[in-house]
Amino acid sequence: MGYLRIGQLSARTGINNETLRFYEARGLMSEPRRSEAGYRLYTEADVRKAEFIVRAKKMGFGLKDISELLSLRVEKESSTCGEVKDLAEAKLLEIEQKIEELQRMKGALEQITEACCGGQESAIHCTILNALDQIDDPAEVSARVAVRA
Amino acid sequence: MGYLRIGQLSARTGINNETLRFYEARGLMSEPRRSEAGYRLYTEADVRKAEFIVRAKKMGFGLKDISELLSLRVEKESSTCGEVKDLAEAKLLEIEQKIEELQRMKGALEQITEACCGGQESAIHCTILNALDQIDDPAEVSARVAVRA
DNA sequence: ACAAACCTTATACTTTACTACAGGGTTTAG
Protein backbone atom coordinates (compact mmCIF):
# COMPACT_ATOMS: atom_id res chain seq x y z
CA MET A 1 0.00 0.00 0.00
CA GLY A 2 0.98 3.61 -0.29
CA TYR A 3 2.37 3.07 -3.73
CA LEU A 4 1.45 5.40 -6.57
CA ARG A 5 0.99 4.33 -10.13
CA ILE A 6 2.34 6.51 -12.87
CA GLY A 7 -0.97 8.30 -13.41
CA GLN A 8 -1.14 9.25 -9.74
CA LEU A 9 2.41 10.51 -9.70
CA SER A 10 1.58 12.46 -12.81
CA ALA A 11 -1.48 14.00 -11.14
CA ARG A 12 0.47 14.92 -8.01
CA THR A 13 3.45 16.47 -9.76
CA GLY A 14 1.92 17.85 -12.92
CA ILE A 15 4.44 15.88 -14.94
CA ASN A 16 2.93 13.93 -17.83
CA ASN A 17 3.12 10.09 -17.77
CA GLU A 18 5.16 10.03 -20.94
CA THR A 19 7.47 12.61 -19.51
CA LEU A 20 7.95 10.61 -16.33
CA ARG A 21 8.95 7.58 -18.36
CA PHE A 22 11.18 9.82 -20.42
CA TYR A 23 12.85 11.11 -17.25
CA GLU A 24 13.38 7.54 -16.15
CA ALA A 25 15.02 6.72 -19.48
CA ARG A 26 17.24 9.77 -19.01
CA GLY A 27 18.23 8.63 -15.54
CA LEU A 28 16.50 11.46 -13.70
CA MET A 29 13.83 9.33 -12.10
CA SER A 30 15.15 6.05 -10.76
CA GLU A 31 13.61 2.78 -11.90
CA PRO A 32 10.71 2.12 -9.56
CA ARG A 33 9.42 -1.20 -8.22
CA ARG A 34 6.97 -2.97 -10.45
CA SER A 35 3.66 -4.61 -9.67
CA GLU A 36 3.15 -8.19 -10.81
CA ALA A 37 1.62 -6.89 -14.00
CA GLY A 38 4.65 -4.72 -14.60
CA TYR A 39 3.10 -1.41 -13.52
CA ARG A 40 5.47 1.17 -12.05
CA LEU A 41 4.99 1.64 -8.31
CA TYR A 42 6.25 4.91 -6.89
CA THR A 43 6.99 5.88 -3.31
CA GLU A 44 6.78 9.22 -1.51
CA ALA A 45 10.52 9.56 -2.10
CA ASP A 46 9.78 9.43 -5.80
CA VAL A 47 7.19 12.16 -5.36
CA ARG A 48 9.80 14.35 -3.69
CA LYS A 49 12.28 13.60 -6.42
CA ALA A 50 9.77 14.53 -9.11
CA GLU A 51 8.94 17.75 -7.26
CA PHE A 52 12.63 18.52 -6.99
CA ILE A 53 12.84 18.23 -10.77
CA VAL A 54 9.88 20.56 -11.23
CA ARG A 55 11.44 23.19 -8.97
CA ALA A 56 14.86 22.89 -10.54
CA LYS A 57 13.29 23.39 -13.95
CA LYS A 58 11.61 26.54 -12.69
CA MET A 59 15.04 27.80 -11.68
CA GLY A 60 16.20 27.43 -15.25
CA PHE A 61 18.20 24.21 -14.89
CA GLY A 62 18.15 21.85 -17.85
CA LEU A 63 17.76 18.10 -17.55
CA LYS A 64 21.49 17.54 -17.66
CA ASP A 65 22.06 19.99 -14.81
CA ILE A 66 19.26 18.38 -12.90
CA SER A 67 20.91 14.97 -13.22
CA GLU A 68 23.98 16.40 -11.55
CA LEU A 69 21.99 18.14 -8.86
CA LEU A 70 20.13 14.91 -8.15
CA SER A 71 23.40 13.01 -7.70
CA LEU A 72 24.62 15.66 -5.29
CA ARG A 73 21.28 15.55 -3.51
CA VAL A 74 21.39 11.77 -3.15
CA GLU A 75 24.97 11.82 -1.92
CA LYS A 76 24.45 14.81 0.29
CA GLU A 77 27.01 13.74 2.89
CA SER A 78 29.80 13.13 0.44
CA SER A 79 28.94 16.16 -1.66
CA THR A 80 30.05 19.66 -0.83
CA CYS A 81 28.35 23.04 -0.88
CA GLY A 82 31.10 24.10 -3.26
CA GLU A 83 30.00 21.58 -5.86
CA VAL A 84 26.39 22.64 -5.62
CA LYS A 85 27.16 26.33 -5.65
CA ASP A 86 29.42 25.95 -8.70
CA LEU A 87 26.55 24.48 -10.64
CA ALA A 88 24.18 27.19 -9.50
CA GLU A 89 26.60 29.95 -10.33
CA ALA A 90 27.36 28.54 -13.76
CA LYS A 91 23.65 28.47 -14.47
CA LEU A 92 23.29 31.99 -13.13
CA LEU A 93 26.00 33.18 -15.47
CA GLU A 94 24.31 31.45 -18.38
CA ILE A 95 21.02 33.13 -17.54
CA GLU A 96 22.70 36.51 -17.21
CA GLN A 97 24.34 36.11 -20.60
CA LYS A 98 21.07 35.20 -22.22
CA ILE A 99 19.47 38.26 -20.68
CA GLU A 100 22.24 40.49 -22.00
CA GLU A 101 21.96 39.04 -25.47
CA LEU A 102 18.23 39.55 -25.49
CA GLN A 103 18.60 43.10 -24.22
CA ARG A 104 21.02 43.85 -27.01
CA MET A 105 18.47 42.55 -29.51
CA LYS A 106 15.68 44.44 -27.83
CA GLY A 107 17.59 47.72 -27.97
CA ALA A 108 18.48 47.38 -31.62
CA LEU A 109 15.01 46.28 -32.62
CA GLU A 110 13.39 49.09 -30.66
CA GLN A 111 15.53 51.65 -32.41
CA ILE A 112 14.49 50.68 -35.88
CA THR A 113 10.90 49.95 -34.91
CA GLU A 114 10.20 53.26 -33.22
CA ALA A 115 11.13 55.15 -36.36
CA CYS A 116 8.66 53.17 -38.51
CA CYS A 117 5.32 54.89 -39.09
CA GLY A 118 3.40 51.61 -39.15
CA GLY A 119 0.92 53.09 -41.59
CA GLN A 120 -0.96 51.59 -44.52
CA GLU A 121 1.14 53.05 -47.28
CA SER A 122 3.87 51.34 -49.24
CA ALA A 123 6.86 50.00 -47.34
CA ILE A 124 9.39 51.48 -49.75
CA HIS A 125 10.51 54.03 -47.19
CA CYS A 126 10.18 51.62 -44.21
CA THR A 127 12.93 52.22 -41.66
CA ILE A 128 12.79 48.63 -40.46
CA LEU A 129 13.29 47.14 -43.91
CA ASN A 130 15.91 49.74 -44.76
CA ALA A 131 17.83 49.11 -41.58
CA LEU A 132 17.88 45.38 -42.27
CA ASP A 133 18.93 46.10 -45.84
CA GLN A 134 21.80 48.40 -45.20
CA ILE A 135 23.31 48.38 -41.77
CA ASP A 136 25.64 45.84 -40.24
CA ASP A 137 26.66 47.16 -36.87
CA PRO A 138 23.81 47.48 -34.35
CA ALA A 139 25.53 50.61 -32.99
CA GLU A 140 25.11 52.20 -36.41
CA VAL A 141 21.43 51.43 -36.35
CA SER A 142 21.00 53.68 -33.34
CA ALA A 143 23.13 56.44 -34.85
CA ARG A 144 21.32 56.45 -38.19
CA VAL A 145 17.86 56.20 -36.74
CA ALA A 146 18.68 58.96 -34.24
CA VAL A 147 19.67 61.30 -37.08
CA ARG A 148 16.46 60.57 -38.95
CA ALA A 149 14.21 60.96 -35.93
CA MET B 1 31.32 37.12 -64.93
CA GLY B 2 30.57 38.69 -61.63
CA TYR B 3 28.94 35.54 -60.39
CA LEU B 4 29.88 34.08 -57.04
CA ARG B 5 30.05 30.42 -56.30
CA ILE B 6 28.75 29.14 -53.02
CA GLY B 7 32.14 29.24 -51.33
CA GLN B 8 32.58 32.89 -52.25
CA LEU B 9 29.14 33.83 -51.00
CA SER B 10 29.94 31.94 -47.85
CA ALA B 11 33.20 33.86 -47.43
CA ARG B 12 31.50 37.21 -48.02
CA THR B 13 28.56 36.67 -45.69
CA GLY B 14 30.01 34.41 -43.05
CA ILE B 15 27.24 31.91 -43.71
CA ASN B 16 28.44 28.33 -44.10
CA ASN B 17 27.97 26.61 -47.50
CA GLU B 18 25.74 23.96 -45.98
CA THR B 19 23.72 26.62 -44.29
CA LEU B 20 23.25 28.52 -47.53
CA ARG B 21 21.93 25.38 -49.19
CA PHE B 22 19.76 24.82 -46.15
CA TYR B 23 18.36 28.35 -46.46
CA GLU B 24 17.65 27.68 -50.09
CA ALA B 25 15.74 24.52 -49.16
CA ARG B 26 13.80 26.56 -46.61
CA GLY B 27 12.92 29.13 -49.23
CA LEU B 28 14.96 31.94 -47.68
CA MET B 29 17.54 32.13 -50.42
CA SER B 30 16.05 31.86 -53.90
CA GLU B 31 17.29 29.20 -56.29
CA PRO B 32 20.25 30.71 -58.10
CA ARG B 33 21.35 30.22 -61.71
CA ARG B 34 23.53 27.22 -62.31
CA SER B 35 26.74 26.84 -64.27
CA GLU B 36 26.91 24.10 -66.91
CA ALA B 37 28.35 21.77 -64.32
CA GLY B 38 25.48 22.54 -61.97
CA TYR B 39 27.34 24.92 -59.66
CA ARG B 40 25.27 27.63 -57.99
CA LEU B 41 25.97 31.10 -59.38
CA TYR B 42 25.04 33.98 -57.12
CA THR B 43 24.57 37.66 -57.95
CA GLU B 44 25.13 40.78 -55.88
CA ALA B 45 21.40 40.75 -55.14
CA ASP B 46 21.92 37.37 -53.51
CA VAL B 47 24.73 38.83 -51.42
CA ARG B 48 22.39 41.56 -50.20
CA LYS B 49 19.72 39.00 -49.45
CA ALA B 50 22.15 36.86 -47.46
CA GLU B 51 23.31 39.92 -45.54
CA PHE B 52 19.71 40.85 -44.83
CA ILE B 53 19.29 37.41 -43.28
CA VAL B 54 22.38 37.85 -41.14
CA ARG B 55 21.16 41.21 -39.85
CA ALA B 56 17.65 39.98 -39.21
CA LYS B 57 19.06 37.10 -37.22
CA LYS B 58 21.06 39.54 -35.12
CA MET B 59 17.79 41.31 -34.36
CA GLY B 60 16.40 38.08 -32.96
CA PHE B 61 14.19 37.06 -35.85
CA GLY B 62 13.90 33.34 -36.54
CA LEU B 63 14.01 31.81 -39.99
CA LYS B 64 10.24 31.77 -40.25
CA ASP B 65 10.01 35.48 -39.43
CA ILE B 66 12.79 36.16 -41.89
CA SER B 67 10.86 34.41 -44.66
CA GLU B 68 8.01 36.82 -44.06
CA LEU B 69 10.29 39.83 -43.90
CA LEU B 70 11.91 38.78 -47.14
CA SER B 71 8.56 38.57 -48.89
CA LEU B 72 7.67 42.04 -47.67
CA ARG B 73 11.07 43.26 -48.76
CA VAL B 74 10.70 41.82 -52.24
CA GLU B 75 7.21 43.26 -52.65
CA LYS B 76 8.10 46.55 -51.08
CA GLU B 77 5.62 48.55 -53.14
CA SER B 78 2.64 46.37 -52.40
CA SER B 79 3.62 45.87 -48.74
CA THR B 80 2.83 48.33 -46.01
CA CYS B 81 4.80 49.72 -43.09
CA GLY B 82 1.99 48.37 -40.91
CA GLU B 83 2.75 44.78 -41.94
CA VAL B 84 6.43 45.18 -41.29
CA LYS B 85 5.97 46.96 -37.99
CA ASP B 86 3.53 44.31 -36.77
CA LEU B 87 6.16 41.65 -37.28
CA ALA B 88 8.79 43.72 -35.53
CA GLU B 89 6.53 44.51 -32.60
CA ALA B 90 5.48 40.90 -32.19
CA LYS B 91 9.14 39.91 -32.07
CA LEU B 92 9.85 42.69 -29.62
CA LEU B 93 7.12 41.42 -27.33
CA GLU B 94 8.50 37.91 -27.56
CA ILE B 95 11.96 39.14 -26.64
CA GLU B 96 10.59 41.15 -23.72
CA GLN B 97 8.74 38.13 -22.42
CA LYS B 98 11.83 35.98 -22.61
CA ILE B 99 13.76 38.63 -20.71
CA GLU B 100 11.13 38.74 -17.99
CA GLU B 101 11.08 34.99 -17.65
CA LEU B 102 14.85 34.88 -17.38
CA GLN B 103 14.88 37.68 -14.84
CA ARG B 104 12.37 35.78 -12.72
CA MET B 105 14.66 32.75 -12.83
CA LYS B 106 17.70 34.86 -12.12
CA GLY B 107 16.11 36.44 -9.06
CA ALA B 108 15.01 33.13 -7.58
CA LEU B 109 18.32 31.45 -8.28
CA GLU B 110 20.27 34.35 -6.81
CA GLN B 111 18.29 34.20 -3.61
CA ILE B 112 19.09 30.59 -2.90
CA THR B 113 22.63 30.82 -4.19
CA GLU B 114 23.69 33.80 -2.12
CA ALA B 115 22.79 31.99 1.08
CA CYS B 116 24.99 28.98 0.21
CA CYS B 117 28.43 29.03 1.79
CA GLY B 118 30.06 27.29 -1.16
CA GLY B 119 32.55 25.62 1.16
CA GLN B 120 34.18 22.20 1.13
CA GLU B 121 32.08 20.64 3.84
CA SER B 122 29.12 18.31 3.40
CA ALA B 123 26.13 19.59 1.50
CA ILE B 124 23.64 18.35 4.08
CA HIS B 125 22.83 21.88 5.17
CA CYS B 126 23.09 23.37 1.65
CA THR B 127 20.53 26.10 1.10
CA ILE B 128 20.40 25.45 -2.62
CA LEU B 129 19.63 21.78 -2.27
CA ASN B 130 17.22 22.46 0.57
CA ALA B 131 15.40 25.11 -1.41
CA LEU B 132 15.00 22.76 -4.35
CA ASP B 133 13.85 20.05 -1.96
CA GLN B 134 11.22 21.95 -0.11
CA ILE B 135 9.93 25.08 -1.69
CA ASP B 136 7.49 25.46 -4.53
CA ASP B 137 6.69 29.11 -4.87
CA PRO B 138 9.66 31.30 -5.87
CA ALA B 139 8.26 34.03 -3.59
CA GLU B 140 8.68 31.67 -0.66
CA VAL B 141 12.27 31.12 -1.61
CA SER B 142 13.04 34.77 -0.98
CA ALA B 143 11.12 34.82 2.27
CA ARG B 144 12.74 31.71 3.70
CA VAL B 145 16.24 32.61 2.63
CA ALA B 146 15.81 36.13 4.00
CA VAL B 147 14.93 34.69 7.41
CA ARG B 148 17.97 32.45 7.40
CA ALA B 149 20.40 35.13 6.25
C1' DA C 1 48.82 14.32 -65.60
C1' DC C 2 47.41 14.62 -61.28
C1' DA C 3 46.29 16.42 -56.83
C1' DA C 4 44.06 19.93 -54.13
C1' DA C 5 40.30 22.53 -53.64
C1' DC C 6 35.84 23.09 -54.85
C1' DC C 7 31.16 21.79 -56.03
C1' DT C 8 26.92 18.41 -56.30
C1' DT C 9 22.98 15.49 -54.09
C1' DA C 10 20.97 12.80 -50.57
C1' DT C 11 20.79 11.14 -46.15
C1' DA C 12 21.58 11.16 -41.45
C1' DC C 13 22.92 13.10 -37.21
C1' DT C 14 23.02 16.95 -33.48
C1' DT C 15 20.61 19.26 -29.25
C1' DT C 16 16.63 19.78 -25.96
C1' DA C 17 12.62 18.28 -24.14
C1' DC C 18 9.23 16.20 -24.95
C1' DT C 19 4.72 14.11 -27.43
C1' DA C 20 2.30 10.76 -30.24
C1' DC C 21 1.29 6.56 -31.87
C1' DA C 22 0.70 1.33 -32.45
C1' DG C 23 -0.42 -2.71 -30.50
C1' DG C 24 -0.86 -4.82 -26.93
C1' DG C 25 -2.12 -6.30 -21.39
C1' DT C 26 -4.68 -4.99 -16.69
C1' DT C 27 -7.90 -3.04 -13.43
C1' DT C 28 -12.05 -1.28 -12.12
C1' DA C 29 -16.91 0.23 -12.16
C1' DG C 30 -21.49 -0.90 -13.38
Place this chain on the structure above:
DNA sequence: CTAAACCCTGTAGTAAAGTATAAGGTTTGT
Protein backbone atom coordinates in the same frame (compact mmCIF):
# COMPACT_ATOMS: atom_id res chain seq x y z
C1' DC D 1 -19.16 -9.66 -18.24
C1' DT D 2 -17.74 -5.97 -20.59
C1' DA D 3 -16.36 -1.34 -21.51
C1' DA D 4 -13.67 2.41 -19.87
C1' DA D 5 -9.72 3.78 -18.02
C1' DC D 6 -5.31 2.68 -17.12
C1' DC D 7 -0.73 0.70 -17.91
C1' DC D 8 3.20 -1.48 -20.82
C1' DT D 9 7.06 -1.37 -24.64
C1' DG D 10 8.97 0.32 -28.65
C1' DT D 11 9.28 3.35 -32.32
C1' DA D 12 8.80 7.59 -34.51
C1' DG D 13 7.75 12.50 -34.89
C1' DT D 14 8.07 17.47 -33.32
C1' DA D 15 10.48 22.15 -33.11
C1' DA D 16 14.81 24.99 -34.46
C1' DA D 17 18.76 25.63 -36.89
C1' DG D 18 21.87 23.73 -38.51
C1' DT D 19 26.29 20.22 -39.14
C1' DA D 20 28.32 15.96 -40.98
C1' DT D 21 29.08 12.36 -44.13
C1' DA D 22 29.19 9.57 -48.29
C1' DA D 23 30.01 9.19 -52.90
C1' DG D 24 30.61 11.28 -56.39
C1' DG D 25 31.76 15.35 -60.46
C1' DT D 26 34.59 19.86 -61.69
C1' DT D 27 38.15 23.33 -61.75
C1' DT D 28 42.55 25.04 -60.94
C1' DG D 29 47.37 25.06 -60.48
C1' DT D 30 51.87 22.90 -61.24
